[in-house]
Amino acid sequence: MKQIFTLAYKLLVSDRGKYTALLVGTTFSVFLIVQMTSAFAGILTKASATVINVGAKIWVMDSAATNTVFGSIPMPDYVLDAVRSINGVKYAEPLYVGSALLKLHDGTYQSATVIGLDDTTLLGRPELLEGNIDDIFAENGFIAVKDEEFPKLENPKIGTEFELNDNRGVIVGIAKVPTGALYGTPTLYTTYYRAIQYIPSMRFTISYILVAPKADSDIPYIKREVARLGYLAMTSQEFQSGISDYLKYKTGIGTNTLLMTVISFLVGLSITGQTFYTFIIENLEHFGALKAMGAKGRELVYLIIFQAGFTALVGYGLGIGLATVLISAAKLRLPEYASRVTFTNLGLAFLLVLIIASASGYAGVRRVLKIEPFDIFRG
């Protein structure tokens, strides 16, 4: 069969005009699909930034507030005590997540996300690039996260002062986190009690309870016991999935991405399908001649499948490469550019390009199988 594939390859690539058009179609399609889905994956990842960065295994929250980290409904203190008393809980600590308006040194205002860590354990603290974690307990101490939004705080250094709801704040450390935030606001860490002192709060103040189980096998029991309290316990992965599902299915972002992906697929299908079909039609008499000479129908099918598959694979590679170059270039210019190429995206693009190749090949195969060698004699 290698000989037939070589013949198929020669017939395909020697028609440079058609081959180029085929590659442009598949490459463009893959590029758009990967570009769109990667942007969406980037948005989903950044939307779960706090969950990823804090890194707790189990998050306890009000069951009505699972869409975004910032949509939490504060819980009373007794819930913390109740969770701590559940068998299988190694430890449980409160977390505050809120937003505040900062007045920077130059007088401009900037909103920021404030995360309040449990004063005793500092559970969920970020990795420091500069400063000492103990300084978070110093008067008005805040730690700034050096992510894409960091410049919005005027690139603060240790000792930089600002006002937060008319309270003085001082940067005592610079931290890094695995994932930057989606919503375009810089992030500050401080202690739980300072956060609820500086930021106006309701009667209840605990945004989330971070739980560490004694063993993974305890997680289902903990979830059941938390549910009996009238609250919801989710693993970090479940919480991220919940946030993703919210963006996918309950906002226009998912619909738009899906729409653009489908359009990209259809663009690729129409360009590649039409060009490949034209390629087959133009070569139909040659396929008929091959059949007359003794080529079997299935050999011609293999020949066409190889041509469609080869085009798809080359186009796939070029499309992935082009998308990667563009995303990398965009990230150089726009650090906060939300785009992430995942294996799922690559798999989806591969699946769609296979469908494009199959549909294109199928149309060609139908025509080639229908041609009779007798037609070659009849002219």
Place this chain on the structure above:
Amino acid sequence: MAIMANKLTKWFGEGDARTYAVREASFEANWGEMLYIVGPSGSGKTTLLSMISGILRPNSGSVSIDGRNLWSLSDDDIADFRLNTIGFVFQDFHLFPRLTTAENVAVPLILQKRSWQEALRAASRCLEIVGLADKAALPPTRLSGGEQQRVAIARAIVHQPEILIFDEPTASLDGETGRKIVSFVKSEILTAERCIIIVTHDSRIFEFSNRIMEMEDGRIAGFEQGVACEA
């Protein structure tokens, strides 16, 4: 005996629309013979040619090639028969315009699953036979009509078939070139172990035939000894 056709009949359409293309055609062709099938358009020449070369299944009758009953074979075996036993030269040549001349000639060997290197070596030898060794690397579109015809002949003989089928070999050529080509086929390609069947309208090439079979309205109207035989 190379080919024995027995009461071959082929019709198209059914009921009132049924049209007979060939009716009870019986003939024999021998090894070392160059047999012409002639007749006006619509007389059934091409249909008969297709039936004896394993391309078109007859409605009745049989074809025996070197003692084998062709139409009793399976479709795959018939395809293999065409690939191994018959060399075709089509009226419009049907060369791949974007393959080189040598690659075009090598195609039957590629279909036989021979390696490309071996096929191209054999193709080069055949191009030498037809006098086009220096054109091996060119695409057929860069060749004249006569040269393309010779490439088609090289392709038809590259796999050493026992039977060669030519469909209107001079239709696309001027008179002089047509005569040269057929003369070349007669002198260089026809051997005692080979049978050549040519369908043609062109009376200018009749002089090279051993025998001429005339067809009319789907029936074999008669045989004539060719000029070559008389000579």
